[in-house]
Amino acid sequence: MSLDITEIKHVAALSKLGLSATELKRYGEQLGAILSYIDQLAEVDTSQVETSTRLGDNFNVWAEDRAIVWDDDGRQIALEQAWETKDRQIKVPRVLE
Amino acid sequence: MNLNQLTIKEARALLDKKEISAVELTRACLARIKATDKKIKALITLCEKSALDSAHEADARIAKGEKGTLLGIPYLVKDIILTKGIRTTAASKMLENYVAPYDATVIAKLNSAGAVLLGKTNLDEFAHGASTENSAFFTTKNPWDLKRVPGGSSGGSAAAVAADFCLFALGSDTGGSIRQPASFCSVVGFKPSYGRVSRHGLMSMTSSTDVIGPMTKTVADAAIVMEVIAGEDNYDSTVSRAKVADYGQNIAKSIKGLKIAIPKECLGEELSFEVKELMQNAILKFKELGAQVTEISLPHTKYGIPVYYIITPSEISSNLARLDGFRYGYHSKAKKGETLNEIYLNNRGEGFGPEVKRRIMLGTYALSAGYFDAYYKKAQSVRILISQELNSALQQFDVIITPTSPHVAFKIGEQNQDPLQMYLEDIFVSGPSLAGLPAVSIPVGFINNLPLGLQIIGAKFQEATVLQVANNFENATEWHKHKAKI
Numbered sequence: 001m002s003l004d005i006t007e008i009k010h011v012a013a014l015s016k017l018g019l020s021a022t023e024l025k026r027y028g029e030q031l032g033a034i035l036s037y038i039d040q041l042a043e044v045d046t047s048q049v050e051t052s053t054r055l056g057d058n059f060n061v062w063a064e065d066r067a068i069v070w071d072d073d074g075r076q077i078a079l080e081q082a083w084e085t086k087d088r089q090i091k092v093p094r095v096l097e
Numbered sequence: 098m099n100l101n102q103l104t105i106k107e108a109r110a111l112l113d114k115k116e117i118s119a120v121e122l123t124r125a126c127l128a129r130i131k132a133t134d135k136k137i138k139a140l141i142t143l144c145e146k147s148a149l150d151s152a153h154e155a156d157a158r159i160a161k162g163e164k165g166t167l168l169g170i171p172y173l174v175k176d177i178i179l180t181k182g183i184r185t186t187a188a189s190k191m192l193e194n195y196v197a198p199y200d201a202t203v204i205a206k207l208n209s210a211g212a213v214l215l216g217k218t219n220l221d222e223f224a225h226g227a228s229t230e231n232s233a234f235f236t237t238k239n240p241w242d243l244k245r246v247p248g249g250s251s252g253g254s255a256a257a258v259a260a261d262f263c264l265f266a267l268g269s270d271t272g273g274s275i276r277q278p279a280s281f282c283s284v285v286g287f288k289p290s291y292g293r294v295s296r297h298g299l300m301s302m303t304s305s306t307d308v309i310g311p312m313t314k315t316v317a318d319a320a321i322v323m324e325v326i327a328g329e330d331n332y333d334s335t336v337s338r339a340k341v342a343d344y345g346q347n348i349a350k351s352i353k354g355l356k357i358a359i360p361k362e363c364l365g366e367e368l369s370f371e372v373k374e375l376m377q378n379a380i381l382k383f384k385e386l387g388a389q390v391t392e393i394s395l396p397h398t399k400y401g402i403p404v405y406y407i408i409t410p411s412e413i414s415s416n417l418a419r420l421d422g423f424r425y426g427y428h429s430k431a432k433k434g435e436t437l438n439e440i441y442l443n444n445r446g447e448g449f450g451p452e453v454k455r456r457i458m459l460g461t462y463a464l465s466a467g468y469f470d471a472y473y474k475k476a477q478s479v480r481i482l483i484s485q486e487l488n489s490a491l492q493q494f495d496v497i498i499t500p501t502s503p504h505v506a507f508k509i510g511e512q513n514q515d516p517l518q519m520y521l522e523d524i525f526v527s528g529p530s531l532a533g534l535p536a537v538s539i540p541v542g543f544i545n546n547l548p549l550g551l552q553i554i555g556a557k558f559q560e561a562t563v564l565q566v567a568n569n570f571e572n573a574t575e576w577h578k579h580k581a582k583i
Contacts, residue, residue, distance in 0.1 A: 018446030081425035
């Protein structure tokens with residue numbers, strides 16, 4: 001089984017991955033093979049499984065809602081990672097056209 | 098013996114008696130790395146200057162009379178754990194020049210304990226793999242045979258400990274990434290229970306199974322590191338608030354009367370005669386030590402891999418969505434003026450390697466409309482069955498044992514063309530990850546001069562029992578004393 005070209009293109013678009021035609025073909029085949037292997041899960045009877053079951057104990061960690069001033073070197077390192085900055089802020093392209 | 102070959106426990110005694118200094122110990126590790134890492138390629142970044150600074154600081158603290166199990170002890174860290182001011186790459190082109198603005202909680206804890214950070218180790222890109230062949234930079238070699246992989250994804254850390262580059266290393270384990278390389282390199286690899294060690298500052302892969310743990314030369318050393326890195330953390334809501342046990346306290350206590358289970362599914366026909374023989378020898382050894390060994394059945398074990406390879410890619414697809422190349426990370430050279438979407442496509446398409454792309458797409462597919470019930474929901478349901486099966490066995494038995502991996506280290510390039518073949522590496526290690534249980538891999542013997550590990554799995558938060566069983570086995574055998582000739 002291989003994912004057809006329309007399917008793999010759709011998945012690549014949802015994944016925000018720019019892929020070449022060769023890559024699309026190869027990943028389509030590989031994902032198909034992996035999914036065929038995973039299909040064996042269908043044979044497991046899960047009708048009695050309570051899917052709301054939690055694995056582990058979860059609890060809320062509460063914290064006071066306050067701004068913590070970041071030390072200068074940490075802030076500096078963070079800003080240096082950005083592609084483009086302006087006035088100590090990270091500049092990104094328009095989101096709304 | 099060279100100082101870099103010491104265990105933590107041995108070095109501690111010498112440091113406390115002032116027979117050696119932290120600086121001498123650190124220099125010995127640095128010298129070993131410089132002389133040997135050309136062959137092994139375990140390190141991505143070496144921090145010589147800052148390591149010596151930390152060692153001097155540790156010596157000053159020792160001189161003032163300060164006591165601490167890891168004070169002045171040199172270690173290495175898998176390059177997916179954030180270290181402030183030091184590059185953290187995840188072995189990805191995407192983060193090749195990324196420098197973290199803060200330390201992971203485990204690093205902060207080790208810093209305050211006075212441990213000496215030597216550098217960062219290689220891994221499969223974003224920890225996706227079982228051989229380090231998925232590193233965007235280079236493949237680490239197995240110290241036991243340079244033509245073979247060290248396992249993965251914490252392969253750099255495992256190889257570094259096996260080659261005595263450090264006294265201990267940190268790895269991360271999502272579905273076997275500490276235990277399998279420990280098996281391939283003949284070191285101790287300890288995966289704590291999910292939630293026992295803070296994940297803050299560990300780049301997220303599968304948030305529901307990721308955990309940081311120690312890779313050491315002995316079981317006692319793993320207990321020492323665990324006592325420092327485990328425990329509550331306000332930066333990670335999934336960390337347990339339960340008190341951290343004194344893991345060293347009962348480690349030497351006899352295992353007479355302890356109940357050990359071995360799943361018959363782990364001794365099946367597909368396993369080689371040699372692996373079965375090592376397992377039979379281990380069973381005999383446990384019986385000699387007074388434990389009761391019983392064969393059990395865990396029929397859902399075989400579904401661990403298909404479940405893991407739905408859950409994991411699903412969580413990866415969402416965790417790696419943050420990498421867009423704007424705030425940090427790889428930015429495509431493609432010209433400006435494109436749409437935002439095109440920039441995302443270029444940054445991510447060029448920045449990620451093949452296995453990362455496969456997993457992002459597999460996860461996106463499994464979570465997409467029309468497939469969610471058939472894949473993700475089904476996998477979560479089977480995960481619950483696997484978890485219940487393991488938990489119920491661990492109500493009757495103290496620990497479960499299996500081989501860590503179905504075979505010894507494979508050759509570089511032997512199975513990296515077939516992603517599915519590589520996934521099958523996780524057969525014995527994925528179950529405890531899916532169920533969040535503590536498990537260790539310790540040396541159990543050799544097949545044609547290549548090491549194999551024994552996995553010991555315990556009930557949730559029963560790390561002390563796992564370490565006790567492992568320590569008893571280690572003391573009764575000589576396997577951990579064998580060193581790779583490199």
